[in-house]
Amino acid sequence: EIVMTQSPATLSVSPGERATLSCRASQSVSSNLAWYQQKPGQAPRLLIYGASTRATGIPARFSGSGSGTEFTLTISSLQSEDFAVYYCQQYNNWPFTFGGGTKVEIK
């Protein structure tokens, strides 16, 4: 199975600052990569699919890039509601697999 590795595990950012999250796949997943946001007690919410396409209703401050094995999620200016855990997930090969998550916390 494809192993997804996210870094850093925790990212401390001040509101209004930029956050850059990384995700690496153990083999190419083409552009079949999604990003999710999860808050405590809630289901994950799809932010990005196809590596760079925002899901319905997702603000433009969220952007995704990359292909193959290296991917990035950028939050251009962190709002208070953005502090959460973020997961990447590949859906190129079965079984679909998730990264271990990056927790974005208030600095």
Add this chain to the structure above:
Amino acid sequence: QVQLQESGPGLVKPSQTLSLTCTVSGGSISSGGYYWSWIRQHPGKGLEWIGYIYYSGSTYYNPSLKSRVTISVDTSKNQFSLKLSSVTAADTAVYYCARGLEDWGQGTLVTVSS
């Protein structure tokens, strides 16, 4: 907008079968182009895709669970179901149902304990 809701026992005894149902509203489960999934999250941990059933009826199970998992669809009730046999404490998790990547249920906690 489609909504998904998981239901089933919150407590299952070891060695028994965990059974959950996902009821879909706001859309037909038999409409083409979607896959219907079960995903779980162990307490405080990451996410694991258990398996999915495609609208055509094809099923895909995570090899780590394949021998114990069955996913099925009841189009008459607009529901799909998960059965996980021979459960142990390691199967304690929040179980989510989902349509494609975007639409998820709220999740239901299943605890395996005697």
